[in-house]
Amino acid sequence: MGRRSDHTRQELEHLFLVEGHKHMAEVGFARFSAREVAKRIGYSIGTLYNVFGTLDQLLIAINTRTFQLWAEEVRAALESSGPDRIRCLVEAYFGFARANRHSWTAIYDHHLPPDVVLSDEQNQRRGGLTQIIVDEVVAVLPSRAQADAPRLARSLIAVVHGHCVYDLNGSFALMGIEQPMELALERVRESLNHAGASVDGLK
Amino acid sequence: MGRRSDHTRQELEHLFLVEGHKHMAEVGFARFSAREVAKRIGYSIGTLYNVFGTLDQLLIAINTRTFQLWAEEVRAALESSGPDRIRCLVEAYFGFARANRHSWTAIYDHHLPPDVVLSDEQNQRRGGLTQIIVDEVVAVLPSRAQADAPRLARSLIAVVHGHCVYDLNGSFALMGIEQPMELALERVRESLNHAGASVDGLK
DNA sequence: CACTTTATTGATCGACGTTCATTTCGAACT
DNA sequence: AGTTCGAAATGAACGTCGATCAATAAAGTG
The missing domain is CATH 1.10.10 (Arc Repressor Mutant, subunit A)
Structure with missing residues (x-):
């Protein structure tokens, strides 16, 4: 044909x-x-x-799509958020991963061969989610700490990510750890408070 | 034959x-x-x-072995540690992952089918590493906070894990984040301090 | 109409996980 | 010593996978 x-x-x-x-x-x-x-x-x-x-390119495209859907969901959650936008962020992050286990996990299951690199376009599309979080962190930090906001934001993403992984793979459940999302939120709050954050939603 | x-x-x-x-x-x-x-x-x-x-059982055994080697390395590092044992822990955690990328990553790449469960023996062997960390966290927390030590310790493991993932998969490098290990250590210190920890090594 | 270009196919390849009838050989028993 | 027995080990066979590419069919072109 x-x-x-x-x-x-x-x-x-x-x-x-x-x-x-x-x-x-x-x-x-x-x-x-x-x-x-x-x-x-x-x-x-x-x-x-x-x-x-290449199969890799298809997988890259699929995972980038997951990132975009993820970012949309987080954005939508923030729009209908109460005053505690940090909690909203963490809940939306966890919520997406839990509601889309396979898609979410695939992002981290797919390892690129060393000779393959993400195109700038793919990276830009994937970066949207990170930018949302950086913006929220910036909004919560005092002006004296804003220079370090991007670095701190990425670190907090890693914090939540780690908790999310252990939640989904059952490690927390196995060890009798309950409410992993609240646990992650505690860590995030501690770090934001330490950096001088002050928000309505923060106790 | x-x-x-x-x-x-x-x-x-x-x-x-x-x-x-x-x-x-x-x-x-x-x-x-x-x-x-x-x-x-x-x-x-x-x-x-x-x-x-089953192939799954072989992979389980391989990953359990990785956990054991990991625990041994952390244990050895602690034995020759200075006063800042928390830093030693984080460095040993990162160090093993960086020095054994494939083995370390395989732990999280292998997803068990829902009908397969880790045997108690495998779980016990894998739990050794966690126990080391729980012990160190207990040692650093004041008596009033020791009840929550196991839960906090698992949370801190997740914190370091998240940073480690982003370090190894290049996300931090892509975003221009330098010294990811120090970044993880900052988060760990903040949480330990917030819980009332006091150690020689803590500034 | 003939010719070029482009999109699409699916047979083909090697490698994989998995199964299982078959074979081999140490050991136990005359 | 021969015979039997059973555990250990095999590798051909099956279906599926990612990947390739000569062949083919249709659309465009003149």
Whole structure:
């Protein structure tokens, strides 16, 4: 067969991407199959490789999409947030990971070969979530501490991430640790307070 | 062929385990191959399955071994530690992950199917590292705070873990964050101080 | 109409995890 | 010593995977 012209190249790429993301959400990284993705939208495996070139590139695109959905969810949560926006952030972070286990985990399961690098475009799309958090941290810190805000924000992301990993993989449950999200929030508050933060929501 | 009697079943299991661990350290989780492990020690793939039953069980054993080596290294570091044992802990944690990227990452890359559970023995072996950290946190907290020490210790492990992940996967470097280990240590100190800790090494 | 260009295919390859009928050989027993 | 027995070890076989690429079919072009 030849040009089918049902879809432009862009549309086709989007089809693969959306269906790939759905497949990832359903079966997870370990059971993900490029063949299955192609089959699902009625194209052959060859076409998928023509569009993405590499399995890695498809996985990168899928994970970037997860980042974008994640950022949207966090943004939406912040818009309907009460005064304690830091709690809102942590809850939205955890909430997305818990509600989208497979997609969220796939972000960290996929390790790029040393010779493959994320394109600037992918990095920019993924950076949106981080920027949201940096902005909130900046908003909460006193002016004297704002120079270190980006660095602190990234550190707090790591703090929450670590708690999130142990929550999802069952380590906390195994050790009898309850309410891991509250635990993460305690750490975040301590660090923000130590940096001089003062917010309505902070006790 | 039949009983070769070169090795007892225990020795054979240990051979597979050690060689599997070595293979994992060399190629990482994504490129790990059970066939390759068997070939390396001169046994067939069938024998490996006779011994471990499942690829998951082999991976569990390999990762448990990583936990044990990790704990040993941390223990050794603590024995030759100066007064700042908390810093020593964080440095040893990071140090092992950095020096054993593939083995360390494999711990978190391997997701058990929902129907498979870690045996009590495996959990006990893996828990050694956590216990070391809990002990050090207990030693540093005032008596009034010791009830919460185990919970806080697990939380601090998550804090360091999160920083370690972002260090190894390049996220910190990408964002221009330098000295991620020091960053993690700052967070740990803040939380310990907030809990009333007082140590020689603490500034 | 013929010709070029482009999109799409799926057979093909090597490698993987997994299974299991078959084989091999030490050991126990005449 | 031969015979039997059973545990240990094998590797061919199966289905699936990522990846490749010559072949093919349709659209555009003149």
